[in-house]
Amino acid sequence: MENRRGGTFNIRCAVNGGKVEREIDPSRTLLEFIREDLGLKGTKEGCGEGECGACLVLVDGKAVNSCLMMAVQLHGKHLTTIEGLKGRDGGLHPLQRTFMEEGAVQCGFCTPGAIMASEALLRENPGATLEDIKLGLTGNLCRCTGYEKIISAVEKAKQLL
Ligand code: FES
Numbered sequence: 706m707e708n709r710r711g712g713t714f715n716i717r718c719a720v721n722g723g724k725v726e727r728e729i730d731p732s733r734t735l736l737e738f739i740r741e742d743l744g745l746k747g748t749k750e751g752c753g754e755g756e757c758g759a760c761l762v763l764v765d766g767k768a769v770n771s772c773l774m775m776a777v778q779l780h781g782k783h784l785t786t787i788e789g790l791k792g793r794d795g796g797l798h799p800l801q802r803t804f805m806e807e808g809a810v811q812c813g814f815c816t817p818g819a820i821m822a823s824e825a826l827l828r829e830n831p832g833a834t835l836e837d838i839k840l841g842l843t844g845n846l847c848r849c850t851g852y853e854k855i856i857s858a859v860e861k862a863k864q865l866l
């Protein structure tokens with residue numbers, strides 16, 4: 706990572722499998738970088754302070770609330786957003802499909818973060834139990850579904866991965 710005159714940094718990273726190089730201000734959050742600089746609007750801003758999980762993405766495969774990480778910390782890392790999630794056939798990822806099938810998407814605001822949190826959980830623990838799933842989603846707030854349908858969607862996707 707190179708510090709340029711004017712206080713910006715040059716970062717190189719991978720975003721959803723493609724190489725990205727950008728000049729960024731060190732005060733920029735990863736969430737601002739994703740939504741405003743990269744134009745990837747699937748990642749949502751809810752609370753802006755690490756409480757709701759709407760902004761959750763994967764950095765090197767690990768779940769991260771992007772409102773709490775600075776964009777410069779992405780240097781040399783791999784970012785996956787909801788736009789980068791795909792099934793083996795290049796179509797919808799099983800979680801994207803089961804969230805729709807189970808009615809786990811209502812207003813949809815929490816959905817990208819909930820799906821990315823579920824993906825991180827199932828990558829780490831493919832045999833996740835019901836309790837593991839509930840625990841894995843505790844950082845993702847949903848004002849619409851009552852969580853039951855989200856949990857069913859994750860349980861169903863687990864069989865398809
Ligand atoms: S917007 Fe990041 S956790 Fe709520």
Ligand code: FES
Pocket residue numbers: 809810811812813814815816846847848849850
């Ligand atoms: S579907 Fe509306 S917040 Fe979860």
